[in-house]
Amino acid sequence: MWQAPPAATPYPTEWLPVLDLPAPGPQNRLTVLLRILLLIPQFIVLWVLSVVAFLVAVIGWFGALVLGRLPGFAADYLATYVPYETRVTAYLMLTHDRYPPFGFQAPGHPVQVELRPGELNRLAVLFRLILVIPAAIVQGLLYAGWWVVGWISWLVVLILGRMPQPLFEATAAILRYRMRYLAYLLMLTSAYPKGLFGEEPGSVPGGPVSATRPLVLSGAGRGLLIVFLLLGLVSGATSSVTASVTSDDDDEVRQVTGPLAPGP
Numbered sequence: 715m716w717q718a719p720p721a722a723t724p725y726p727t728e729w730l731p732v733l734d735l736p737a738p739g740p741q742n743r744l745t746v747l748l749r750i751l752l753l754i755p756q757f758i759v760l761w762v763l764s765v766v767a768f769l770v771a772v773i774g775w776f777g778a779l780v781l782g783r784l785p786g787f788a789a790d791y792l793a794t795y796v797p798y799e800t801r802v803t804a805y806l807m808l809t810h811d812r813y814p815p816f817g818f819q820a821p822g823h824p825v826q827v828e829l830r831p832g833e834l835n836r837l838a839v840l841f842r843l844i845l846v847i848p849a850a851i852v853q854g855l856l857y858a859g860w861w862v863v864g865w866i867s868w869l870v871v872l873i874l875g876r877m878p879q880p881l882f883e884a885t886a887a888i889l890r891y892r893m894r895y896l897a898y899l900l901m902l903t904s905a906y907p908k909g910l911f912g913e914e915p916g917s918v919p920g921g922p923v924s925a926t927r928p929l930v931l932s933g934a935g936r937g938l939l940i941v942f943l944l945l946g947l948v949s950g951a952t953s954s955v956t957a958s959v960t961s962d963d964d965d966e967v968r969q970v971t972g973p974l975a976p977g978p
């Protein structure tokens with residue numbers, strides 16, 4: 715008797731990197747006041763780590779083209795660099811009051827990133843820098859828009875001693891999207907960055923794991939996210955116009971003063 719062939723094994727779903735953040739709570743106003751100064755040592759360390767990450771990513775790109783996945787050393791380093799960078803950025807953007815440790819492993823820290831490096835599409839790896847352009851633009855606009863009014867956010871947290879829930883939701887959404895963008899750029903995942911506006915309630919089996927798993931945005935949180943995006947657009951357009959005008963002015967100055975300058 716003829717029997718139907720066994721069903722094909724389903725292709726494994728892409729793992730979308732996850733960011734776990736604690737719910738907004740009380741913050742020490744003194745550390746809020748001096749937040750950027752406190753982070754200067756972290757900025758120096760992060761710059762050094764980012765230079766190494768660039769070199770490792772370049773080598774890893776060639777390895778991924780051959781192997782169809784990141785080489786082990788590249789996956790290990792980059793999978794620890796992205797959480798480190800995310801912890802520093804989360805502290806900088808005032809989402810919590812726990813100073814990031816100087817170490818790749820931080821099991822007790824409230825900010826956690828879950829990455830699962832695995833198989834990669836070689837064609838997507840080959841054109842990674844082109845494919846990532848839309849996500850780079852989105853995260854760049856959001857990040858710039860947040861910092862346009864960053865001093866207002868800083869002042870609000872300084873006065874209240876905590877971050878308001880809508881501001882936390884929008885900031886967490888930016889942080890998570892930025893983390894997913896970095897993970898995709900560095901080939902730590904094959905999943906394209908998504909989920910900017912969060913998930914529906916109950917989308918995580920077994921109940922919420924953290925304040926951002928699932929990330930459920932209120933109407934005010936979504937509105938703030940749109941405002942940050944628009945501010946990023948305005949900031950980018952203003953910068954372009956200013957740069958163009960400055961360049962034209964420089965050309966006019968050179969045309970006027972050029973013949974008067976001695977020498978060739």
